Amino acid sequence: MEKGFTITYEYGGNLYVNTTNRCDYNCEFCLRHNQSSGGSIYTHNLWLKREPTREEILESIESRDLSQYGQLVFCGFGEPSYRIDDICWVIDQLHAHGKRPFIRMDTNGTGCLINGRDICPDYEGRFDKVSISLNDDTAEKYNALCHPQVEGAYEAMKAFAKEVHKYVPEVMMTVVDTIPQEEIEACRHICEDEIGATYRVREYIKD
Ligand code: SF4
Numbered sequence: 353m354e355k356g357f358t359i360t361y362e363y364g365g366n367l368y369v370n371t372t373n374r375c376d377y378n379c380e381f382c383l384r385h386n387q388s389s390g391g392s393i394y395t396h397n398l399w400l401k402r403e404p405t406r407e408e409i410l411e412s413i414e415s416r417d418l419s420q421y422g423q424l425v426f427c428g429f430g431e432p433s434y435r436i437d438d439i440c441w442v443i444d445q446l447h448a449h450g451k452r453p454f455i456r457m458d459t460n461g462t463g464c465l466i467n468g469r470d471i472c473p474d475y476e477g478r479f480d481k482v483s484i485s486l487n488d489d490t491a492e493k494y495n496a497l498c499h500p501q502v503e504g505a506y507e508a509m510k511a512f513a514k515e516v517h518k519y520v521p522e523v524m525m526t527v528v529d530t531i532p533q534e535e536i537e538a539c540r541h542i543c544e545d546e547i548g549a550t551y552r553v554r555e556y557i558k559d
Contacts, residue, residue, distance in 0.1 A: 356401035359412035366456075367421040369409060371439060373400050375430040377460055378499040379487075381528050381556060384429060398429040406438035410445050423481070424453040433463025436471050443478045456481040461509030465502050472512065476519035484513050484549075486525040489538035497531075513547045523549040530556050 361368050375384075384399070404412070418424065426432045426439050443455060461484040463471045475482065488494040491506035498505070517523045525543040527536055536553055543551040 356397055356399060357404070358398055358400075359404045359409055360416060361398075362421070365421060366423040366425050367413070367416055367418070367453075368425045368427055369413060369439075370398055370400065370404075370429055371409065371426060371432045371435040372403055372428040372430045374403075374434045375428075375460070376462055376466060376501045377431070377505075378501075379485075380497055380499075381530060383557065400429065403435070406435075406441050409438065410442045413442065413446065414449070414451075418451055418453045422454065423456050425456045425458060427458040431460050431462070431466070432457055433459055433466050433471065436463055436467060436474060440474050440478055454480045456483060458483045458485075460485050460498070460500075460505075461512040462500070462502060462505055464512055465505070465508050470515070472515045472519055475516055479520045481522040481524065482513075482516055482520050483524040483526060483552075484509060486510075486513075486527055486539050486543055488527070488531055489535050489542060493531075493535070510542070510547060513549055517548060523547070524552055525549045526552045526554050528554050528556050 359370055361370065413424065428435070432439060439457075446453070455478065457475075457479055459482065485498075486509070488497055494506045500506075502508075513523055513525060525539075525547065527539045529536070531539075540551050543549050
Protein backbone atom coordinates (compact mmCIF):
# COMPACT_ATOMS: atom_id res chain seq x y z
CA MET A 353 0.00 0.00 0.00
CA GLU A 354 1.39 3.37 -1.01
CA LYS A 355 1.95 5.54 2.10
CA GLY A 356 -0.56 8.35 2.39
CA PHE A 357 -2.68 6.89 -0.37
CA THR A 358 -4.96 4.30 1.20
CA ILE A 359 -8.08 4.28 -0.95
CA THR A 360 -9.68 1.05 0.30
CA TYR A 361 -9.20 -0.77 3.60
CA GLU A 362 -10.90 -3.58 5.48
CA TYR A 363 -12.57 -3.14 8.84
CA GLY A 364 -15.14 -5.24 10.67
CA GLY A 365 -15.91 -7.42 7.67
CA ASN A 366 -16.60 -4.42 5.42
CA LEU A 367 -14.55 -2.70 2.74
CA TYR A 368 -14.19 1.05 3.34
CA VAL A 369 -13.49 3.53 0.57
CA ASN A 370 -11.48 6.59 1.55
CA THR A 371 -12.48 9.29 -0.91
CA THR A 372 -11.39 12.62 0.52
CA ASN A 373 -9.72 14.54 3.34
CA ARG A 374 -12.06 17.48 2.93
CA CYS A 375 -14.61 18.21 5.62
CA ASP A 376 -16.84 21.14 6.50
CA TYR A 377 -16.76 20.13 10.19
CA ASN A 378 -14.11 19.83 12.88
CA CYS A 379 -15.65 17.39 15.35
CA GLU A 380 -14.14 17.06 18.82
CA PHE A 381 -14.16 13.26 18.51
CA CYS A 382 -12.84 13.05 14.94
CA LEU A 383 -10.24 10.38 14.26
CA ARG A 384 -8.36 13.00 12.31
CA HIS A 385 -7.22 14.39 15.67
CA ASN A 386 -5.85 10.97 16.66
CA GLN A 387 -3.71 10.06 13.72
CA SER A 388 -0.28 10.93 15.10
CA SER A 389 0.38 8.34 17.79
CA GLY A 390 -0.72 5.18 15.97
CA GLY A 391 -2.14 2.08 17.58
CA SER A 392 -5.79 2.66 16.65
CA ILE A 393 -7.81 0.55 14.23
CA TYR A 394 -6.48 2.85 11.54
CA THR A 395 -3.14 1.21 11.11
CA HIS A 396 -2.82 2.81 7.70
CA ASN A 397 -2.35 6.52 7.41
CA LEU A 398 -5.74 7.54 6.07
CA TRP A 399 -4.76 11.13 5.38
CA LEU A 400 -4.59 11.15 1.59
CA LYS A 401 -1.60 12.93 0.07
CA ARG A 402 -4.00 13.78 -2.76
CA GLU A 403 -7.55 12.84 -3.64
CA PRO A 404 -7.80 9.69 -5.75
CA THR A 405 -9.42 10.12 -9.14
CA ARG A 406 -12.67 8.28 -9.70
CA GLU A 407 -10.81 5.83 -11.93
CA GLU A 408 -8.33 5.12 -9.10
CA ILE A 409 -11.20 4.58 -6.66
CA LEU A 410 -12.85 2.12 -9.07
CA GLU A 411 -9.56 0.30 -9.69
CA SER A 412 -8.88 -0.04 -5.96
CA ILE A 413 -12.37 -1.44 -5.30
CA GLU A 414 -12.22 -3.81 -8.23
CA SER A 415 -8.82 -5.13 -7.13
CA ARG A 416 -10.68 -6.68 -4.18
CA ASP A 417 -12.92 -9.74 -4.03
CA LEU A 418 -16.15 -7.97 -3.12
CA SER A 419 -17.87 -11.23 -2.16
CA GLN A 420 -15.63 -11.22 0.93
CA TYR A 421 -17.26 -8.14 2.45
CA GLY A 422 -20.64 -7.47 4.00
CA GLN A 423 -20.75 -3.86 2.84
CA LEU A 424 -18.88 -1.44 0.60
CA VAL A 425 -18.74 1.77 2.63
CA PHE A 426 -18.00 5.15 1.12
CA CYS A 427 -16.60 7.34 3.84
CA GLY A 428 -13.42 9.33 3.80
CA PHE A 429 -10.99 10.62 6.23
CA GLY A 430 -13.31 13.53 5.64
CA GLU A 431 -16.85 14.02 4.32
CA PRO A 432 -17.58 11.82 1.26
CA SER A 433 -20.35 14.08 -0.06
CA TYR A 434 -17.64 16.29 -1.55
CA ARG A 435 -17.14 13.41 -4.01
CA ILE A 436 -20.79 12.51 -4.61
CA ASP A 437 -20.55 12.83 -8.41
CA ASP A 438 -17.44 10.65 -8.58
CA ILE A 439 -18.87 8.13 -6.11
CA CYS A 440 -22.05 7.79 -8.18
CA TRP A 441 -19.91 7.25 -11.27
CA VAL A 442 -17.93 4.53 -9.47
CA ILE A 443 -21.11 2.76 -8.35
CA ASP A 444 -22.55 2.96 -11.87
CA GLN A 445 -19.36 1.38 -13.22
CA LEU A 446 -19.57 -1.43 -10.65
CA HIS A 447 -23.17 -2.09 -11.69
CA ALA A 448 -22.19 -2.02 -15.36
CA HIS A 449 -19.55 -4.64 -14.56
CA GLY A 450 -22.18 -6.86 -12.95
CA LYS A 451 -21.08 -6.10 -9.37
CA ARG A 452 -23.83 -5.27 -6.91
CA PRO A 453 -22.39 -5.20 -3.39
CA PHE A 454 -24.41 -3.78 -0.48
CA ILE A 455 -23.42 -0.10 -0.55
CA ARG A 456 -23.45 2.35 2.36
CA MET A 457 -22.36 5.94 2.81
CA ASP A 458 -21.26 7.38 6.15
CA THR A 459 -21.89 11.13 6.09
CA ASN A 460 -22.37 14.18 8.28
CA GLY A 461 -25.48 14.93 6.23
CA THR A 462 -24.50 18.30 4.78
CA GLY A 463 -23.98 17.09 1.22
CA CYS A 464 -26.74 19.32 -0.15
CA LEU A 465 -25.08 22.41 1.38
CA ILE A 466 -21.65 21.32 0.17
CA ASN A 467 -22.84 20.73 -3.39
CA GLY A 468 -25.33 23.61 -3.53
CA ARG A 469 -28.09 21.29 -4.77
CA ASP A 470 -30.40 18.51 -3.62
CA ILE A 471 -28.20 15.42 -3.92
CA CYS A 472 -30.78 13.01 -2.41
CA PRO A 473 -32.14 11.68 -5.75
CA ASP A 474 -28.57 10.62 -6.63
CA TYR A 475 -28.78 7.95 -3.93
CA GLU A 476 -31.64 6.09 -5.58
CA GLY A 477 -30.66 2.68 -6.91
CA ARG A 478 -27.08 3.24 -5.80
CA PHE A 479 -27.08 3.13 -2.01
CA ASP A 480 -28.64 0.49 0.22
CA LYS A 481 -27.96 2.39 3.41
CA VAL A 482 -26.91 5.84 4.57
CA SER A 483 -25.51 6.42 8.04
CA ILE A 484 -25.71 10.00 9.29
CA SER A 485 -24.08 11.43 12.40
CA LEU A 486 -26.82 13.01 14.53
CA ASN A 487 -24.36 13.62 17.37
CA ASP A 488 -26.55 15.66 19.72
CA ASP A 489 -30.10 16.79 20.42
CA THR A 490 -29.89 20.56 19.88
CA ALA A 491 -28.21 22.76 17.29
CA GLU A 492 -26.32 24.56 20.05
CA LYS A 493 -24.76 21.40 21.48
CA TYR A 494 -24.21 19.99 18.01
CA ASN A 495 -22.31 23.11 16.94
CA ALA A 496 -20.18 23.00 20.10
CA LEU A 497 -19.31 19.35 19.38
CA CYS A 498 -18.90 19.45 15.61
CA HIS A 499 -17.86 23.03 14.82
CA PRO A 500 -19.51 23.15 11.38
CA GLN A 501 -18.14 25.80 9.06
CA VAL A 502 -21.55 26.29 7.49
CA GLU A 503 -24.65 28.03 8.85
CA GLY A 504 -27.72 25.92 9.64
CA ALA A 505 -25.82 22.63 9.52
CA TYR A 506 -27.91 20.88 12.19
CA GLU A 507 -31.25 21.56 10.51
CA ALA A 508 -29.76 20.78 7.09
CA MET A 509 -28.50 17.43 8.40
CA LYS A 510 -31.91 16.47 9.77
CA ALA A 511 -33.65 17.58 6.58
CA PHE A 512 -31.20 15.49 4.56
CA ALA A 513 -31.90 12.42 6.71
CA LYS A 514 -35.62 12.76 6.11
CA GLU A 515 -35.31 13.45 2.39
CA VAL A 516 -32.74 10.78 1.53
CA HIS A 517 -34.96 8.16 3.16
CA LYS A 518 -37.25 8.55 0.11
CA TYR A 519 -34.46 7.12 -2.04
CA VAL A 520 -32.57 4.71 0.24
CA PRO A 521 -34.05 1.64 1.99
CA GLU A 522 -32.24 2.18 5.29
CA VAL A 523 -31.22 5.41 6.97
CA MET A 524 -29.35 5.14 10.23
CA MET A 525 -28.53 8.00 12.58
CA THR A 526 -25.77 7.71 15.13
CA VAL A 527 -24.47 9.33 18.28
CA VAL A 528 -21.21 8.65 20.07
CA ASP A 529 -21.54 7.36 23.64
CA THR A 530 -19.58 10.26 25.12
CA ILE A 531 -22.70 12.47 25.43
CA PRO A 532 -24.88 12.27 28.60
CA GLN A 533 -27.54 9.57 28.84
CA GLU A 534 -30.47 12.03 28.66
CA GLU A 535 -29.09 13.43 25.42
CA ILE A 536 -28.71 9.90 24.05
CA GLU A 537 -32.41 9.35 24.75
CA ALA A 538 -33.41 12.75 23.29
CA CYS A 539 -31.49 11.84 20.14
CA ARG A 540 -33.31 8.52 19.99
CA HIS A 541 -36.60 10.44 19.95
CA ILE A 542 -35.41 12.74 17.12
CA CYS A 543 -34.11 9.81 15.09
CA GLU A 544 -36.98 7.40 15.49
CA ASP A 545 -40.03 9.65 15.96
CA GLU A 546 -39.10 12.82 14.07
CA ILE A 547 -37.12 11.35 11.20
CA GLY A 548 -38.11 7.68 11.11
CA ALA A 549 -34.56 6.38 10.93
CA THR A 550 -32.78 3.52 12.69
CA TYR A 551 -30.87 4.63 15.79
CA ARG A 552 -27.40 3.53 16.83
CA VAL A 553 -25.23 4.57 19.76
CA ARG A 554 -21.61 4.21 18.69
CA GLU A 555 -18.74 3.50 20.99
CA TYR A 556 -16.06 6.19 21.04
CA ILE A 557 -12.97 4.87 19.27
CA LYS A 558 -9.91 5.92 21.19
CA ASP A 559 -6.55 6.32 19.53
S1 SF4 B 1 -17.75 15.11 10.04
FE1 SF4 B 1 -16.57 13.22 10.24
S2 SF4 B 1 -14.64 13.63 9.12
FE2 SF4 B 1 -15.65 15.60 9.47
S3 SF4 B 1 -14.69 16.37 11.34
FE3 SF4 B 1 -16.57 15.27 11.93
S4 SF4 B 1 -15.97 13.16 12.40
FE4 SF4 B 1 -14.28 14.16 11.26
